[in-house]
Amino acid sequence: MKFHVEARNVVKRFGPTIALDGARIAITEGETHALVGRNGAGKSTLVSILTGLQGADEGEVLFAGEPAPALADRDAWRQRVACVYQKSTIIPALTVAENLFLNRQSSGGTLINWRALQVRARELLDTYEVDVDPRALAGDLGVEQRQLVEIARALSFGARFIILDEPTARLDGPAIERLFTRMRSLREQGVTMMYISHHLDEVYEVCQSVTVFRDARHIMTRPVADLPHDELVAAMTGEATTAYEARLHTPGDDVVLSGEGLTLAGRYTGVDVSVRSGEVVGLAGSAGSGKVSVAETLAGLRRPDAGTVTVNGTRVRPGDVTAAMRAGLGFVPEDRHHEGFVPLLSVGENATFPIARKLGRYGVVFPRLRRAKAEEMIGALDIKTEGPDQPVGDLSGGNAQKVVFARALVDDPRALVVINPTAGVDVKAKQALLGAVEDAVERGAGAVVVSDELDDLRICDRVLVMFHGRVVKDMPRGWTDHELVAVMEGIED
Known part of the structure; x- marks a missing residue:
């Protein structure tokens, strides 16, 4: 062979x-x-x-x-x-052609023939059937x-x-x-x-x-x-592992997170979301459905053109993450590398960012208090680390994601928004992360879960399916993969 x-x-x-x-x-x-x-x-x-x-x-x-x-x-x-x-x-600031031939832009001379570079790029893209404009900015x-x-x-x-x-x-x-x-x-x-x-x-x-x-x-x-x-x-x-078994939840009467009449041009239109305490609501749809943008709006990361967001009874200022967090919201962003943690800072620093003001006085954080809270979160989420002082950038993907969850949960939020919570993590870490969401819900929080993985959505009491920027169906627990995917792809209504 x-x-x-x-x-x-x-x-x-x-x-x-x-x-x-x-x-x-x-x-x-x-x-x-x-x-x-x-x-x-x-x-x-x-x-x-x-x-x-x-x-x-x-x-x-x-x-x-x-x-x-x-x-x-x-x-x-x-x-x-x-x-x-x-x-x-x-490299986002360069064109596709420049990225394809980085440090190889010249065909032998010292000057770059930009037209020839684009022709070379077009030929390469055509060879491998990549339908992208070589002149486009890679960041787009x-x-x-x-x-x-x-x-x-x-x-x-x-x-x-x-x-x-x-x-x-x-x-x-x-x-x-x-x-x-x-x-x-x-x-x-x-x-x-x-x-x-x-x-x-x-x-x-x-x-x-x-x-x-x-x-x-x-x-x-x-x-x-x-x-x-x-x-x-x-x-x-090293052992037989079963799929994560979702728990049954008992939603309360209090609405802890809601979005009413949310509209953001080019992303979504007329979206209403309401989450009660003790309830998990999913957002599903294809990449262009608008589901991530809606979740980011609920968390204050995006400012809608119209509509209101209310967290734990407080109408928060649109596009203000800090206001949403102070009202009682915990947030796990889509991209942990860019939005979830600061890699050079420690596990303890990352995990306790939202409560830094509670860990000292006069703007000074007391290391003893931060360490104690960080150790509590490390134990609760079973984060495999050398200790609170280890840089998050040294951790595996699954453990880094647990630190992001620790930050979202450290202030015992009444509402949670989590986006693609188990992307790029292993089977055991998935179970721990989904379990952390359900633990928070059992303590009375309400949660919105956005995911491209159907298994993540099985913990949801209902799933709002989005298609082309609108919510097209509210599906209660018990859906099959075929039923959910069919609605996500616009095959059924």
Whole structure:
């Protein structure tokens, strides 16, 4: 069997921490091979070694049977492998053409022929069927378009091995299907791919083989077609894991969060939302439905053109996050990297931002009080950390998301707005995060949950489905996947 990529007996240490312990993977030429495992299993470390960002302490990496280039030879690495990360590396202020040929704008001379650059970019985009204007600013592209541009850029270096790291975390259903279609087309052209995802259904849909890492070690590699779902989950967790079981809620009479007549041009029109204490209300829809914008409006992150938002009986000033939080709202934003936490600050600092004024006097936070509250939240959410002083940027994705939840819950809010709460986290972390929402609801809070994952919406007492900026249906608990997706895609009304 001819392997396109191999990592053999790789060991990587960071001080006393063993990130990879004799790990291995072998990917056949022209296949799409999944790498799965819980957060902290060693997936990200392996990616950094396979892309030449850091070297292994022991073991070796081979491309087509030949040793990997020296770490300093970046051009040689780019010709062999590229990674499309969950967090985009596209530069928003540059055009698509400039991003595609960054540091390669000139065709040999010292001056850049901009017209020729755009022609080269158009030819590259056409080759891989990417329908994007090369003159467009990259910052104006959607998530799906940015990913396709990154794939085209990777292939332009000559790389025939691409790593896709959580590529569907911020895509809706139709966009995911389009990505999978593009991946199948690339595979037919002989491109080898390693696919990293916490969504196991995607592994079965688009991959031929799967490798499981657990606790920094290789656990197994199997053909996807021969691997039952429960056996795959058991390999990842070391135990049999069942799906999260939603609890029954008892909504009260008090309305703790409402939006009336909300309208934002180009986003949504005439939206009414009402959430009672002890109730979970979902917002579902495709990427262009307006669901995220409505949630961000309820949290004060967006200012509507019309309508009012009321939190815990207080009508809050539109577009004012601080006012919403002071009225009793906790908020988990869509993008934890840009809006959820400050990576260089500690777990304790991030978790206690909303109550800093309560942890001291005269504008000074008392470290003893902050540490005590942070330790309480770390215990409540089972955050795997060295302690309150560890920078959040050092945590795995699932634990970083728990810190974002800690910040939202630290002041015991009466209302919660959470957007894509489990995106990019593992099975265990998903259960903990959904459980945290339900714990808050049992304490009397009301919650709005926005998610692209149907499993997240199963904790909801009802789901408001949005289509083209309007709420088209209020679906009570008990819906089937087919029923909900049909309404989301405008097939039913």
